[in-house]
Amino acid sequence: SVIFTIDKQFAMTGINRSFINRYNSDEIIGMNAFELIQEDEQTRVKEIIDRVFSDKQAESFTVRSSEVDPGRFYTVQAVPFIRNSAAEGLTLIATDITDKILAEERLKETNQRLHALAAHLQTIREEERTMISREIHDQLGQELTALKMDIAFLSRQIDKVKLSGKPDWNELQDGLKSMSDITDQTINSVRRIARELRPDVLDKLGLKDAIEWQAEEFTKRTGIDCIVSISQSELNFKHELENTVFRIVQESLTNVARHSGASRSKVGLSVNGSSIYLTIEDNGRGITPEEIDNAKSLGLVGIKERAYSVNGKLTINGQKDKGTILKIIIPIEQ
Ligand SMILES: Nc1ncnc2c1ncn2[C@@H]1O[C@H](COP(=O)(O)OP(=O)(O)O)[C@@H](O)[C@H]1O
Ligand SMILES: [Mg+2]
Structure with a gap:
Protein backbone atom coordinates (compact mmCIF):
# COMPACT_ATOMS: atom_id res chain seq x y z
CA SER A 1 0.00 0.00 0.00
CA VAL A 2 0.89 3.61 -0.48
CA ILE A 3 0.99 5.36 2.90
CA PHE A 4 1.31 9.06 3.67
CA THR A 5 0.45 11.57 6.35
CA ILE A 6 -1.20 14.98 6.07
CA ASP A 7 -1.70 17.91 8.41
CA LYS A 8 -4.83 19.96 9.00
CA GLN A 9 -4.19 22.01 5.86
CA PHE A 10 -4.07 18.72 3.86
CA ALA A 11 -0.37 19.31 3.19
CA MET A 12 1.62 16.09 2.97
CA THR A 13 4.00 15.61 5.86
CA GLY A 14 5.37 12.14 5.30
CA ILE A 15 5.36 9.29 2.77
CA ASN A 16 6.44 5.66 2.71
CA ARG A 17 8.75 3.94 0.24
CA SER A 18 5.87 2.59 -1.92
CA PHE A 19 4.74 6.15 -2.37
CA ILE A 20 8.18 7.18 -3.62
CA ASN A 21 8.28 4.20 -5.99
CA ARG A 22 4.83 4.78 -7.37
CA TYR A 23 5.12 8.51 -7.94
CA ASN A 24 8.78 8.34 -8.76
CA SER A 25 9.46 11.27 -6.51
CA ASP A 26 10.02 12.26 -2.92
CA GLU A 27 9.46 15.95 -3.56
CA ILE A 28 5.92 15.57 -2.45
CA ILE A 29 6.39 16.76 1.10
CA GLY A 30 4.45 20.00 1.47
CA MET A 31 2.28 19.31 -1.59
CA ASN A 32 -1.50 19.40 -1.12
CA ALA A 33 -2.90 15.86 -0.92
CA PHE A 34 -5.88 16.80 -3.11
CA GLU A 35 -3.57 17.12 -6.07
CA LEU A 36 -3.42 13.32 -6.02
CA ILE A 37 -7.09 12.82 -6.87
CA GLN A 38 -9.48 13.76 -9.67
CA GLU A 39 -10.89 17.27 -9.44
CA ASP A 40 -14.53 16.21 -9.55
CA GLU A 41 -13.97 13.99 -6.49
CA GLN A 42 -12.31 16.62 -4.34
CA THR A 43 -15.47 18.02 -2.72
CA ARG A 44 -16.70 14.59 -1.73
CA VAL A 45 -13.33 13.52 -0.32
CA LYS A 46 -12.83 16.84 1.47
CA GLU A 47 -16.07 16.27 3.37
CA ILE A 48 -14.87 12.86 4.50
CA ILE A 49 -11.45 14.16 5.55
CA ASP A 50 -13.02 17.05 7.45
CA ARG A 51 -15.23 14.57 9.27
CA VAL A 52 -12.29 12.37 10.21
CA PHE A 53 -10.55 15.43 11.66
CA SER A 54 -13.59 16.53 13.65
CA ASP A 55 -14.95 13.11 14.74
CA LYS A 56 -11.49 11.56 15.24
CA GLN A 57 -12.87 8.32 13.76
CA ALA A 58 -11.15 6.44 10.96
CA GLU A 59 -13.05 6.16 7.67
CA SER A 60 -12.41 4.57 4.29
CA PHE A 61 -13.46 5.62 0.81
CA THR A 62 -12.73 4.99 -2.86
CA VAL A 63 -11.15 7.55 -5.21
CA ARG A 64 -9.85 7.93 -8.73
CA SER A 65 -6.32 9.26 -8.88
CA SER A 66 -5.39 12.42 -10.77
CA GLU A 67 -3.09 12.84 -13.76
CA VAL A 68 -0.11 12.23 -11.45
CA ASP A 69 -1.07 8.55 -11.67
CA PRO A 70 -3.82 8.42 -14.28
CA GLY A 71 -6.64 5.93 -14.52
CA ARG A 72 -6.12 4.19 -11.18
CA PHE A 73 -8.64 3.51 -8.42
CA TYR A 74 -7.76 3.33 -4.73
CA THR A 75 -9.53 2.53 -1.51
CA VAL A 76 -8.15 4.83 1.11
CA GLN A 77 -8.26 4.41 4.85
CA ALA A 78 -7.96 7.68 6.70
CA VAL A 79 -6.80 7.24 10.28
CA PRO A 80 -6.48 10.29 12.59
CA PHE A 81 -3.61 10.69 15.00
CA ILE A 82 -4.53 12.53 18.10
CA ARG A 83 -2.70 14.88 20.44
CA ASN A 84 -4.31 16.78 23.32
CA SER A 85 -7.63 15.18 22.35
CA ALA A 86 -7.61 16.82 18.89
CA ALA A 87 -6.76 15.20 15.56
CA GLU A 88 -3.44 16.68 14.59
CA GLY A 89 -3.05 14.90 11.29
CA LEU A 90 -4.13 11.83 9.34
CA THR A 91 -2.41 8.74 8.10
CA LEU A 92 -3.79 7.70 4.73
CA ILE A 93 -3.33 4.14 3.55
CA ALA A 94 -4.20 3.78 -0.13
CA THR A 95 -4.64 0.37 -1.75
CA ASP A 96 -4.74 0.09 -5.54
CA ILE A 97 -8.00 -1.62 -6.57
CA THR A 98 -7.88 -0.71 -10.26
CA ASP A 99 -7.71 -4.32 -11.45
CA LYS A 100 -10.71 -5.26 -9.36
CA ARG A 198 -31.52 -26.53 -40.70
CA PRO A 199 -28.78 -25.99 -43.22
CA ASP A 200 -26.62 -29.07 -43.13
CA VAL A 201 -24.69 -27.79 -46.12
CA LEU A 202 -21.71 -27.21 -43.91
CA ASP A 203 -21.51 -30.86 -42.84
CA LYS A 204 -22.20 -32.09 -46.34
CA LEU A 205 -20.11 -29.70 -48.40
CA GLY A 206 -17.35 -28.48 -46.12
CA LEU A 207 -16.66 -24.81 -45.44
CA LYS A 208 -15.44 -23.71 -48.87
CA ASP A 209 -18.29 -25.23 -50.88
CA ALA A 210 -20.83 -24.23 -48.25
CA ILE A 211 -19.80 -20.58 -48.54
CA GLU A 212 -19.94 -20.80 -52.32
CA TRP A 213 -23.36 -22.41 -52.14
CA GLN A 214 -24.54 -19.73 -49.72
CA ALA A 215 -23.29 -16.99 -52.05
CA GLU A 216 -25.11 -18.52 -55.02
CA GLU A 217 -28.35 -18.80 -53.04
CA PHE A 218 -27.86 -15.20 -51.94
CA THR A 219 -27.48 -13.98 -55.52
CA LYS A 220 -30.46 -16.03 -56.67
CA ARG A 221 -32.65 -14.57 -53.94
CA THR A 222 -31.49 -10.97 -54.03
CA GLY A 223 -30.04 -10.35 -57.47
CA ILE A 224 -26.93 -8.94 -55.77
CA ASP A 225 -23.67 -10.21 -57.26
CA CYS A 226 -21.50 -12.09 -54.80
CA ILE A 227 -17.91 -12.98 -55.55
CA VAL A 228 -16.35 -15.61 -53.33
CA SER A 229 -12.61 -15.59 -53.10
CA ILE A 230 -11.09 -18.36 -51.04
CA SER A 231 -7.35 -18.73 -51.27
CA GLN A 232 -7.05 -22.34 -50.17
CA SER A 233 -8.45 -25.19 -52.22
CA GLU A 234 -9.09 -27.13 -49.01
CA LEU A 235 -10.09 -25.74 -45.69
CA ASN A 236 -10.07 -27.94 -42.67
CA PHE A 237 -10.74 -26.30 -39.33
CA LYS A 238 -12.37 -27.53 -36.18
CA HIS A 239 -16.11 -27.88 -36.54
CA GLU A 240 -16.88 -25.04 -34.11
CA LEU A 241 -14.58 -22.72 -36.02
CA GLU A 242 -16.10 -23.63 -39.39
CA ASN A 243 -19.57 -23.13 -37.99
CA THR A 244 -18.63 -19.71 -36.62
CA VAL A 245 -17.15 -18.59 -39.93
CA PHE A 246 -20.15 -19.88 -41.86
CA ARG A 247 -22.69 -18.24 -39.57
CA ILE A 248 -20.87 -14.91 -39.69
CA VAL A 249 -20.92 -15.08 -43.50
CA GLN A 250 -24.65 -15.92 -43.45
CA GLU A 251 -25.55 -13.10 -41.05
CA SER A 252 -23.41 -10.59 -42.88
CA LEU A 253 -24.93 -11.46 -46.25
CA THR A 254 -28.39 -11.20 -44.72
CA ASN A 255 -27.48 -7.66 -43.68
CA VAL A 256 -26.16 -6.87 -47.14
CA ALA A 257 -29.49 -8.04 -48.56
CA ARG A 258 -31.58 -6.18 -46.04
CA HIS A 259 -29.78 -2.91 -45.51
CA SER A 260 -27.02 -2.13 -47.99
CA GLY A 261 -28.84 -1.48 -51.24
CA ALA A 262 -25.67 -2.82 -52.86
CA SER A 263 -25.33 -4.22 -56.37
CA ARG A 264 -22.15 -6.14 -55.66
CA SER A 265 -20.72 -7.98 -52.69
CA LYS A 266 -17.71 -10.11 -51.92
CA VAL A 267 -16.73 -12.77 -49.44
CA GLY A 268 -13.01 -13.31 -48.95
CA LEU A 269 -11.40 -16.03 -46.89
CA SER A 270 -7.71 -16.66 -46.62
CA VAL A 271 -5.34 -18.36 -44.25
CA ASN A 272 -2.11 -16.66 -43.45
CA GLY A 273 0.27 -18.24 -40.98
CA SER A 274 -1.85 -19.19 -38.02
CA SER A 275 -4.82 -16.93 -38.67
CA ILE A 276 -7.99 -16.95 -40.74
CA TYR A 277 -8.81 -13.68 -42.51
CA LEU A 278 -12.47 -13.31 -43.32
CA THR A 279 -13.98 -10.31 -45.09
CA ILE A 280 -17.50 -9.57 -46.23
CA GLU A 281 -17.94 -6.38 -48.20
CA ASP A 282 -20.55 -4.63 -50.29
CA ASN A 283 -20.80 -1.48 -52.42
CA GLY A 284 -23.97 -0.19 -50.79
CA ARG A 285 -24.88 2.85 -48.73
CA GLY A 286 -22.32 2.15 -46.01
CA ILE A 287 -23.03 1.40 -42.37
CA THR A 288 -22.70 4.42 -40.04
CA PRO A 289 -20.61 4.54 -36.82
CA GLU A 290 -23.84 4.94 -34.82
CA GLU A 291 -25.26 1.78 -36.36
CA ILE A 292 -22.04 -0.09 -35.60
CA ASP A 293 -22.02 0.97 -31.95
CA ASN A 294 -25.73 0.53 -31.35
CA ALA A 295 -26.04 -2.05 -28.57
CA LYS A 296 -29.51 -2.84 -29.90
CA SER A 297 -28.07 -3.93 -33.24
CA LEU A 298 -28.45 -7.52 -32.29
CA GLY A 299 -27.39 -9.04 -35.56
CA LEU A 300 -24.08 -7.27 -35.16
CA VAL A 301 -23.96 -8.13 -31.47
CA GLY A 302 -24.36 -11.76 -32.52
CA ILE A 303 -21.52 -11.46 -35.02
CA LYS A 304 -19.33 -9.82 -32.36
CA GLU A 305 -20.15 -12.57 -29.89
CA ARG A 306 -19.37 -15.27 -32.42
CA ALA A 307 -16.06 -13.64 -33.27
CA TYR A 308 -15.30 -13.18 -29.59
CA SER A 309 -16.07 -16.83 -28.84
CA VAL A 310 -13.18 -17.94 -31.07
CA ASN A 311 -10.82 -15.12 -29.96
CA GLY A 312 -11.37 -13.30 -33.23
CA LYS A 313 -10.74 -9.61 -33.85
CA LEU A 314 -13.59 -7.86 -35.64
CA THR A 315 -13.64 -4.50 -37.38
CA ILE A 316 -16.58 -3.00 -39.23
CA ASN A 317 -16.16 -0.07 -41.54
CA GLY A 318 -18.70 1.90 -43.51
CA GLN A 319 -18.12 4.59 -46.09
CA LYS A 320 -21.06 6.67 -47.13
CA ASP A 321 -22.38 5.48 -50.50
CA LYS A 322 -19.22 3.44 -51.04
CA GLY A 323 -20.10 0.40 -48.99
CA THR A 324 -19.46 -1.62 -45.89
CA ILE A 325 -16.65 -3.96 -45.02
CA LEU A 326 -16.50 -6.42 -42.16
CA LYS A 327 -13.12 -7.94 -41.34
CA ILE A 328 -12.41 -10.70 -38.90
CA ILE A 329 -9.11 -12.23 -37.97
CA ILE A 330 -9.35 -15.50 -36.10
CA PRO A 331 -6.42 -17.48 -34.69
CA ILE A 332 -6.58 -21.09 -35.86
CA GLU A 333 -4.90 -22.52 -32.77
CA GLN A 334 -7.70 -22.07 -30.25
N1 LIG B 1 -24.15 -4.08 -45.06
C1 LIG B 1 -24.78 -3.04 -44.48
N2 LIG B 1 -24.95 -1.88 -45.15
C2 LIG B 1 -25.58 -0.84 -44.57
N3 LIG B 1 -26.09 -0.85 -43.32
C3 LIG B 1 -25.97 -1.97 -42.61
C4 LIG B 1 -25.30 -3.12 -43.13
N4 LIG B 1 -25.32 -4.07 -42.17
C5 LIG B 1 -25.96 -3.55 -41.12
N5 LIG B 1 -26.37 -2.28 -41.37
C6 LIG B 1 -27.06 -1.37 -40.45
O1 LIG B 1 -26.77 -1.77 -39.12
C7 LIG B 1 -27.96 -2.07 -38.44
C8 LIG B 1 -27.73 -3.19 -37.48
O2 LIG B 1 -27.63 -4.43 -38.13
P1 LIG B 1 -28.11 -5.72 -37.36
O3 LIG B 1 -27.50 -5.69 -36.00
O4 LIG B 1 -27.82 -6.92 -38.17
O5 LIG B 1 -29.66 -5.50 -37.16
P2 LIG B 1 -30.88 -5.83 -38.15
O6 LIG B 1 -30.33 -6.50 -39.37
O7 LIG B 1 -31.75 -6.75 -37.35
O8 LIG B 1 -31.50 -4.51 -38.43
C9 LIG B 1 -28.99 -2.35 -39.49
O9 LIG B 1 -30.28 -2.08 -39.05
C10 LIG B 1 -28.57 -1.41 -40.61
O10 LIG B 1 -29.09 -0.13 -40.37
MG1 LIG C 1 -29.08 -8.15 -39.36
Whole structure:
Protein backbone atom coordinates (compact mmCIF):
# COMPACT_ATOMS: atom_id res chain seq x y z
CA SER A 1 0.00 0.00 0.00
CA VAL A 2 0.89 3.61 -0.48
CA ILE A 3 0.99 5.36 2.90
CA PHE A 4 1.31 9.06 3.67
CA THR A 5 0.45 11.57 6.35
CA ILE A 6 -1.20 14.98 6.07
CA ASP A 7 -1.70 17.91 8.41
CA LYS A 8 -4.83 19.96 9.00
CA GLN A 9 -4.19 22.01 5.86
CA PHE A 10 -4.07 18.72 3.86
CA ALA A 11 -0.37 19.31 3.19
CA MET A 12 1.62 16.09 2.97
CA THR A 13 4.00 15.61 5.86
CA GLY A 14 5.37 12.14 5.30
CA ILE A 15 5.36 9.29 2.77
CA ASN A 16 6.44 5.66 2.71
CA ARG A 17 8.75 3.94 0.24
CA SER A 18 5.87 2.59 -1.92
CA PHE A 19 4.74 6.15 -2.37
CA ILE A 20 8.18 7.18 -3.62
CA ASN A 21 8.28 4.20 -5.99
CA ARG A 22 4.83 4.78 -7.37
CA TYR A 23 5.12 8.51 -7.94
CA ASN A 24 8.78 8.34 -8.76
CA SER A 25 9.46 11.27 -6.51
CA ASP A 26 10.02 12.26 -2.92
CA GLU A 27 9.46 15.95 -3.56
CA ILE A 28 5.92 15.57 -2.45
CA ILE A 29 6.39 16.76 1.10
CA GLY A 30 4.45 20.00 1.47
CA MET A 31 2.28 19.31 -1.59
CA ASN A 32 -1.50 19.40 -1.12
CA ALA A 33 -2.90 15.86 -0.92
CA PHE A 34 -5.88 16.80 -3.11
CA GLU A 35 -3.57 17.12 -6.07
CA LEU A 36 -3.42 13.32 -6.02
CA ILE A 37 -7.09 12.82 -6.87
CA GLN A 38 -9.48 13.76 -9.67
CA GLU A 39 -10.89 17.27 -9.44
CA ASP A 40 -14.53 16.21 -9.55
CA GLU A 41 -13.97 13.99 -6.49
CA GLN A 42 -12.31 16.62 -4.34
CA THR A 43 -15.47 18.02 -2.72
CA ARG A 44 -16.70 14.59 -1.73
CA VAL A 45 -13.33 13.52 -0.32
CA LYS A 46 -12.83 16.84 1.47
CA GLU A 47 -16.07 16.27 3.37
CA ILE A 48 -14.87 12.86 4.50
CA ILE A 49 -11.45 14.16 5.55
CA ASP A 50 -13.02 17.05 7.45
CA ARG A 51 -15.23 14.57 9.27
CA VAL A 52 -12.29 12.37 10.21
CA PHE A 53 -10.55 15.43 11.66
CA SER A 54 -13.59 16.53 13.65
CA ASP A 55 -14.95 13.11 14.74
CA LYS A 56 -11.49 11.56 15.24
CA GLN A 57 -12.87 8.32 13.76
CA ALA A 58 -11.15 6.44 10.96
CA GLU A 59 -13.05 6.16 7.67
CA SER A 60 -12.41 4.57 4.29
CA PHE A 61 -13.46 5.62 0.81
CA THR A 62 -12.73 4.99 -2.86
CA VAL A 63 -11.15 7.55 -5.21
CA ARG A 64 -9.85 7.93 -8.73
CA SER A 65 -6.32 9.26 -8.88
CA SER A 66 -5.39 12.42 -10.77
CA GLU A 67 -3.09 12.84 -13.76
CA VAL A 68 -0.11 12.23 -11.45
CA ASP A 69 -1.07 8.55 -11.67
CA PRO A 70 -3.82 8.42 -14.28
CA GLY A 71 -6.64 5.93 -14.52
CA ARG A 72 -6.12 4.19 -11.18
CA PHE A 73 -8.64 3.51 -8.42
CA TYR A 74 -7.76 3.33 -4.73
CA THR A 75 -9.53 2.53 -1.51
CA VAL A 76 -8.15 4.83 1.11
CA GLN A 77 -8.26 4.41 4.85
CA ALA A 78 -7.96 7.68 6.70
CA VAL A 79 -6.80 7.24 10.28
CA PRO A 80 -6.48 10.29 12.59
CA PHE A 81 -3.61 10.69 15.00
CA ILE A 82 -4.53 12.53 18.10
CA ARG A 83 -2.70 14.88 20.44
CA ASN A 84 -4.31 16.78 23.32
CA SER A 85 -7.63 15.18 22.35
CA ALA A 86 -7.61 16.82 18.89
CA ALA A 87 -6.76 15.20 15.56
CA GLU A 88 -3.44 16.68 14.59
CA GLY A 89 -3.05 14.90 11.29
CA LEU A 90 -4.13 11.83 9.34
CA THR A 91 -2.41 8.74 8.10
CA LEU A 92 -3.79 7.70 4.73
CA ILE A 93 -3.33 4.14 3.55
CA ALA A 94 -4.20 3.78 -0.13
CA THR A 95 -4.64 0.37 -1.75
CA ASP A 96 -4.74 0.09 -5.54
CA ILE A 97 -8.00 -1.62 -6.57
CA THR A 98 -7.88 -0.71 -10.26
CA ASP A 99 -7.71 -4.32 -11.45
CA LYS A 100 -10.71 -5.26 -9.36
CA ILE A 101 -12.74 -2.29 -10.63
CA LEU A 102 -11.85 -3.04 -14.24
CA ALA A 103 -12.73 -6.70 -13.80
CA GLU A 104 -16.08 -5.69 -12.35
CA GLU A 105 -16.74 -3.38 -15.27
CA ARG A 106 -15.89 -6.12 -17.75
CA LEU A 107 -18.19 -8.47 -15.92
CA LYS A 108 -20.98 -5.92 -16.08
CA GLU A 109 -20.45 -5.43 -19.81
CA THR A 110 -20.40 -9.16 -20.40
CA ASN A 111 -23.62 -9.48 -18.45
CA GLN A 112 -25.28 -6.79 -20.52
CA ARG A 113 -24.14 -8.49 -23.70
CA LEU A 114 -25.52 -11.80 -22.48
CA HIS A 115 -28.87 -10.19 -21.72
CA ALA A 116 -28.99 -8.59 -25.14
CA LEU A 117 -28.04 -11.88 -26.73
CA ALA A 118 -30.71 -13.83 -24.88
CA ALA A 119 -33.29 -11.32 -26.06
CA HIS A 120 -31.85 -11.58 -29.54
CA LEU A 121 -32.20 -15.36 -29.54
CA GLN A 122 -35.84 -14.91 -28.63
CA THR A 123 -36.30 -12.51 -31.55
CA ILE A 124 -34.59 -14.92 -33.90
CA ARG A 125 -36.91 -17.67 -32.76
CA GLU A 126 -39.90 -15.46 -33.50
CA GLU A 127 -38.50 -14.48 -36.88
CA GLU A 128 -37.90 -18.11 -37.75
CA ARG A 129 -41.43 -19.04 -36.81
CA THR A 130 -42.71 -16.23 -38.99
CA MET A 131 -40.52 -17.43 -41.84
CA ILE A 132 -41.63 -21.06 -41.46
CA SER A 133 -45.27 -20.17 -41.27
CA ARG A 134 -44.98 -17.90 -44.30
CA GLU A 135 -43.16 -20.53 -46.33
CA ILE A 136 -45.65 -23.21 -45.39
CA HIS A 137 -48.57 -20.94 -46.07
CA ASP A 138 -47.34 -19.47 -49.35
CA GLN A 139 -45.60 -22.47 -50.86
CA LEU A 140 -47.13 -25.65 -49.52
CA GLY A 141 -50.57 -24.06 -49.16
CA GLN A 142 -50.62 -22.96 -52.76
CA GLU A 143 -49.35 -26.24 -54.16
CA LEU A 144 -51.73 -28.33 -52.11
CA THR A 145 -54.62 -26.10 -53.21
CA ALA A 146 -53.65 -26.71 -56.83
CA LEU A 147 -53.53 -30.43 -56.12
CA LYS A 148 -56.96 -30.30 -54.54
CA MET A 149 -58.32 -28.52 -57.62
CA ASP A 150 -56.93 -31.27 -59.83
CA ILE A 151 -58.53 -33.89 -57.64
CA ALA A 152 -61.88 -32.08 -57.90
CA PHE A 153 -61.46 -31.94 -61.68
CA LEU A 154 -60.74 -35.67 -61.89
CA SER A 155 -63.66 -36.38 -59.64
CA ARG A 156 -65.95 -34.42 -61.98
CA GLN A 157 -64.56 -36.36 -64.94
CA ILE A 158 -65.36 -39.61 -63.18
CA ASP A 159 -68.93 -38.41 -62.54
CA LYS A 160 -69.23 -37.68 -66.26
CA VAL A 161 -67.89 -41.12 -67.14
CA LYS A 162 -70.43 -42.68 -64.80
CA LEU A 163 -73.25 -40.91 -66.69
CA SER A 164 -72.02 -41.37 -70.23
CA GLY A 165 -70.13 -44.62 -69.79
CA LYS A 166 -67.48 -43.15 -72.11
CA PRO A 167 -64.25 -42.20 -70.35
CA ASP A 168 -62.07 -39.51 -71.96
CA TRP A 169 -58.74 -41.17 -71.25
CA ASN A 170 -56.70 -38.17 -72.44
CA GLU A 171 -58.37 -35.79 -70.04
CA LEU A 172 -57.99 -38.22 -67.16
CA GLN A 173 -54.35 -38.72 -68.02
CA ASP A 174 -53.71 -34.95 -68.24
CA GLY A 175 -55.30 -34.54 -64.83
CA LEU A 176 -53.07 -37.21 -63.33
CA LYS A 177 -49.99 -35.77 -65.03
CA SER A 178 -50.74 -32.35 -63.55
CA MET A 179 -51.21 -33.87 -60.10
CA SER A 180 -47.95 -35.70 -60.39
CA ASP A 181 -46.15 -32.48 -61.40
CA ILE A 182 -47.61 -30.58 -58.49
CA THR A 183 -46.61 -33.38 -56.15
CA ASP A 184 -43.03 -33.11 -57.42
CA GLN A 185 -43.07 -29.37 -56.81
CA THR A 186 -44.42 -29.91 -53.33
CA ILE A 187 -41.69 -32.43 -52.54
CA ASN A 188 -39.11 -29.91 -53.71
CA SER A 189 -40.69 -27.21 -51.60
CA VAL A 190 -40.63 -29.40 -48.53
CA ARG A 191 -36.98 -30.21 -49.18
CA ARG A 192 -36.11 -26.57 -49.64
CA ILE A 193 -37.96 -25.43 -46.53
CA ALA A 194 -36.36 -28.20 -44.47
CA ARG A 195 -32.95 -27.29 -45.81
CA GLU A 196 -33.40 -23.63 -44.96
CA LEU A 197 -34.55 -24.51 -41.48
CA ARG A 198 -31.52 -26.53 -40.70
CA PRO A 199 -28.78 -25.99 -43.22
CA ASP A 200 -26.62 -29.07 -43.13
CA VAL A 201 -24.69 -27.79 -46.12
CA LEU A 202 -21.71 -27.21 -43.91
CA ASP A 203 -21.51 -30.86 -42.84
CA LYS A 204 -22.20 -32.09 -46.34
CA LEU A 205 -20.11 -29.70 -48.40
CA GLY A 206 -17.35 -28.48 -46.12
CA LEU A 207 -16.66 -24.81 -45.44
CA LYS A 208 -15.44 -23.71 -48.87
CA ASP A 209 -18.29 -25.23 -50.88
CA ALA A 210 -20.83 -24.23 -48.25
CA ILE A 211 -19.80 -20.58 -48.54
CA GLU A 212 -19.94 -20.80 -52.32
CA TRP A 213 -23.36 -22.41 -52.14
CA GLN A 214 -24.54 -19.73 -49.72
CA ALA A 215 -23.29 -16.99 -52.05
CA GLU A 216 -25.11 -18.52 -55.02
CA GLU A 217 -28.35 -18.80 -53.04
CA PHE A 218 -27.86 -15.20 -51.94
CA THR A 219 -27.48 -13.98 -55.52
CA LYS A 220 -30.46 -16.03 -56.67
CA ARG A 221 -32.65 -14.57 -53.94
CA THR A 222 -31.49 -10.97 -54.03
CA GLY A 223 -30.04 -10.35 -57.47
CA ILE A 224 -26.93 -8.94 -55.77
CA ASP A 225 -23.67 -10.21 -57.26
CA CYS A 226 -21.50 -12.09 -54.80
CA ILE A 227 -17.91 -12.98 -55.55
CA VAL A 228 -16.35 -15.61 -53.33
CA SER A 229 -12.61 -15.59 -53.10
CA ILE A 230 -11.09 -18.36 -51.04
CA SER A 231 -7.35 -18.73 -51.27
CA GLN A 232 -7.05 -22.34 -50.17
CA SER A 233 -8.45 -25.19 -52.22
CA GLU A 234 -9.09 -27.13 -49.01
CA LEU A 235 -10.09 -25.74 -45.69
CA ASN A 236 -10.07 -27.94 -42.67
CA PHE A 237 -10.74 -26.30 -39.33
CA LYS A 238 -12.37 -27.53 -36.18
CA HIS A 239 -16.11 -27.88 -36.54
CA GLU A 240 -16.88 -25.04 -34.11
CA LEU A 241 -14.58 -22.72 -36.02
CA GLU A 242 -16.10 -23.63 -39.39
CA ASN A 243 -19.57 -23.13 -37.99
CA THR A 244 -18.63 -19.71 -36.62
CA VAL A 245 -17.15 -18.59 -39.93
CA PHE A 246 -20.15 -19.88 -41.86
CA ARG A 247 -22.69 -18.24 -39.57
CA ILE A 248 -20.87 -14.91 -39.69
CA VAL A 249 -20.92 -15.08 -43.50
CA GLN A 250 -24.65 -15.92 -43.45
CA GLU A 251 -25.55 -13.10 -41.05
CA SER A 252 -23.41 -10.59 -42.88
CA LEU A 253 -24.93 -11.46 -46.25
CA THR A 254 -28.39 -11.20 -44.72
CA ASN A 255 -27.48 -7.66 -43.68
CA VAL A 256 -26.16 -6.87 -47.14
CA ALA A 257 -29.49 -8.04 -48.56
CA ARG A 258 -31.58 -6.18 -46.04
CA HIS A 259 -29.78 -2.91 -45.51
CA SER A 260 -27.02 -2.13 -47.99
CA GLY A 261 -28.84 -1.48 -51.24
CA ALA A 262 -25.67 -2.82 -52.86
CA SER A 263 -25.33 -4.22 -56.37
CA ARG A 264 -22.15 -6.14 -55.66
CA SER A 265 -20.72 -7.98 -52.69
CA LYS A 266 -17.71 -10.11 -51.92
CA VAL A 267 -16.73 -12.77 -49.44
CA GLY A 268 -13.01 -13.31 -48.95
CA LEU A 269 -11.40 -16.03 -46.89
CA SER A 270 -7.71 -16.66 -46.62
CA VAL A 271 -5.34 -18.36 -44.25
CA ASN A 272 -2.11 -16.66 -43.45
CA GLY A 273 0.27 -18.24 -40.98
CA SER A 274 -1.85 -19.19 -38.02
CA SER A 275 -4.82 -16.93 -38.67
CA ILE A 276 -7.99 -16.95 -40.74
CA TYR A 277 -8.81 -13.68 -42.51
CA LEU A 278 -12.47 -13.31 -43.32
CA THR A 279 -13.98 -10.31 -45.09
CA ILE A 280 -17.50 -9.57 -46.23
CA GLU A 281 -17.94 -6.38 -48.20
CA ASP A 282 -20.55 -4.63 -50.29
CA ASN A 283 -20.80 -1.48 -52.42
CA GLY A 284 -23.97 -0.19 -50.79
CA ARG A 285 -24.88 2.85 -48.73
CA GLY A 286 -22.32 2.15 -46.01
CA ILE A 287 -23.03 1.40 -42.37
CA THR A 288 -22.70 4.42 -40.04
CA PRO A 289 -20.61 4.54 -36.82
CA GLU A 290 -23.84 4.94 -34.82
CA GLU A 291 -25.26 1.78 -36.36
CA ILE A 292 -22.04 -0.09 -35.60
CA ASP A 293 -22.02 0.97 -31.95
CA ASN A 294 -25.73 0.53 -31.35
CA ALA A 295 -26.04 -2.05 -28.57
CA LYS A 296 -29.51 -2.84 -29.90
CA SER A 297 -28.07 -3.93 -33.24
CA LEU A 298 -28.45 -7.52 -32.29
CA GLY A 299 -27.39 -9.04 -35.56
CA LEU A 300 -24.08 -7.27 -35.16
CA VAL A 301 -23.96 -8.13 -31.47
CA GLY A 302 -24.36 -11.76 -32.52
CA ILE A 303 -21.52 -11.46 -35.02
CA LYS A 304 -19.33 -9.82 -32.36
CA GLU A 305 -20.15 -12.57 -29.89
CA ARG A 306 -19.37 -15.27 -32.42
CA ALA A 307 -16.06 -13.64 -33.27
CA TYR A 308 -15.30 -13.18 -29.59
CA SER A 309 -16.07 -16.83 -28.84
CA VAL A 310 -13.18 -17.94 -31.07
CA ASN A 311 -10.82 -15.12 -29.96
CA GLY A 312 -11.37 -13.30 -33.23
CA LYS A 313 -10.74 -9.61 -33.85
CA LEU A 314 -13.59 -7.86 -35.64
CA THR A 315 -13.64 -4.50 -37.38
CA ILE A 316 -16.58 -3.00 -39.23
CA ASN A 317 -16.16 -0.07 -41.54
CA GLY A 318 -18.70 1.90 -43.51
CA GLN A 319 -18.12 4.59 -46.09
CA LYS A 320 -21.06 6.67 -47.13
CA ASP A 321 -22.38 5.48 -50.50
CA LYS A 322 -19.22 3.44 -51.04
CA GLY A 323 -20.10 0.40 -48.99
CA THR A 324 -19.46 -1.62 -45.89
CA ILE A 325 -16.65 -3.96 -45.02
CA LEU A 326 -16.50 -6.42 -42.16
CA LYS A 327 -13.12 -7.94 -41.34
CA ILE A 328 -12.41 -10.70 -38.90
CA ILE A 329 -9.11 -12.23 -37.97
CA ILE A 330 -9.35 -15.50 -36.10
CA PRO A 331 -6.42 -17.48 -34.69
CA ILE A 332 -6.58 -21.09 -35.86
CA GLU A 333 -4.90 -22.52 -32.77
CA GLN A 334 -7.70 -22.07 -30.25
N1 LIG B 1 -24.15 -4.08 -45.06
C1 LIG B 1 -24.78 -3.04 -44.48
N2 LIG B 1 -24.95 -1.88 -45.15
C2 LIG B 1 -25.58 -0.84 -44.57
N3 LIG B 1 -26.09 -0.85 -43.32
C3 LIG B 1 -25.97 -1.97 -42.61
C4 LIG B 1 -25.30 -3.12 -43.13
N4 LIG B 1 -25.32 -4.07 -42.17
C5 LIG B 1 -25.96 -3.55 -41.12
N5 LIG B 1 -26.37 -2.28 -41.37
C6 LIG B 1 -27.06 -1.37 -40.45
O1 LIG B 1 -26.77 -1.77 -39.12
C7 LIG B 1 -27.96 -2.07 -38.44
C8 LIG B 1 -27.73 -3.19 -37.48
O2 LIG B 1 -27.63 -4.43 -38.13
P1 LIG B 1 -28.11 -5.72 -37.36
O3 LIG B 1 -27.50 -5.69 -36.00
O4 LIG B 1 -27.82 -6.92 -38.17
O5 LIG B 1 -29.66 -5.50 -37.16
P2 LIG B 1 -30.88 -5.83 -38.15
O6 LIG B 1 -30.33 -6.50 -39.37
O7 LIG B 1 -31.75 -6.75 -37.35
O8 LIG B 1 -31.50 -4.51 -38.43
C9 LIG B 1 -28.99 -2.35 -39.49
O9 LIG B 1 -30.28 -2.08 -39.05
C10 LIG B 1 -28.57 -1.41 -40.61
O10 LIG B 1 -29.09 -0.13 -40.37
MG1 LIG C 1 -29.08 -8.15 -39.36
